[in-house]
Amino acid sequence: MTRDGPDDASGDEHEPTAPADTNGGTPIDEPPTASAEPAQPESHLLDESLRTFPWLRATGVAAGTLVVEYALVAAVFVLGPSNVDMPSLSDRLIQYGFVLYNAHHVPTLVTASDAEVYGAAARNVLYGVENPSVPPLAFFLLPLVALVVAGALFERSRGPSRSDSLLEEIALVGTGIGLGYVLVGFAGSFVFVRRVTFDSGAEGQAAPAVLWLLILLFFIPFLFAGLGAATSYLYDTRVAQA
Numbered sequence: 001m002t003r004d005g006p007d008d009a010s011g012d013e014h015e016p017t018a019p020a021d022t023n024g025g026t027p028i029d030e031p032p033t034a035s036a037e038p039a040q041p042e043s044h045l046l047d048e049s050l051r052t053f054p055w056l057r058a059t060g061v062a063a064g065t066l067v068v069e070y071a072l073v074a075a076v077f078v079l080g081p082s083n084v085d086m087p088s089l090s091d092r093l094i095q096y097g098f099v100l101y102n103a104h105h106v107p108t109l110v111t112a113s114d115a116e117v118y119g120a121a122a123r124n125v126l127y128g129v130e131n132p133s134v135p136p137l138a139f140f141l142l143p144l145v146a147l148v149v150a151g152a153l154f155e156r157s158r159g160p161s162r163s164d165s166l167l168e169e170i171a172l173v174g175t176g177i178g179l180g181y182v183l184v185g186f187a188g189s190f191v192f193v194r195r196v197t198f199d200s201g202a203e204g205q206a207a208p209a210v211l212w213l214l215i216l217l218f219f220i221p222f223l224f225a226g227l228g229a230a231t232s233y234l235y236d237t238r239v240a241q242a
Helices: 048-052 055-078 089-103 136-161 166-188 210-241
Strands: 108-113 118-123 194-197 203-208
Touching: 048 166, 055 089, 055 136, 055 166, 089 108, 089 136, 089 194, 089 203, 136 166, 136 210, 166 210, 203 210
Parallel strands: none
Antiparallel strands: 108 118, 108 203, 194 203
């Protein structure tokens, strides 16, 4: 130190240093930074195509298809050459339903539980009819054509959400519409029930045969709605590649 002031011979200014973190005078080491682990994909019991398929919309398409078919059958009898010789409107409406079930090869089951008459008999009014005003083949073709059209339109509405596999798409559309079809048809079997009176005076009831219904009202739409879906899928694929 000189007479004139502090000794600044060095000419260096020292910056203050930050105090080290201590705990009771002992330096604390910062914990090592943990490396981010890659996120694990979510596990699901069902395949993504099953989870994202619009099952509810497929059920609505199935219900709408059956309504259209019933309306066309009723129109044949109300506006066309065929007729149902029943005085009651409710009986005629139920009979139109029986014809629609018969068009799917689901027989009408007539049962009797009277003390004198007991048993059941299945019949299809479209089998073996003589001199029909409308060929039975027209009724048999009605649900098949309607299901092919419904499957094609449903597949067309799927757009980019459709599966990359043709077979998987056919299975999804056929199953979706088939499940809705059989559910609506099964519910209808409790609506289309008519009381009958036999020649002996005994009473019974007529209704669609449930076992046949559960089998045929699933597999027929599964096949023909799937066929419509395949047609639409292949057509859209060809147009996209053109």
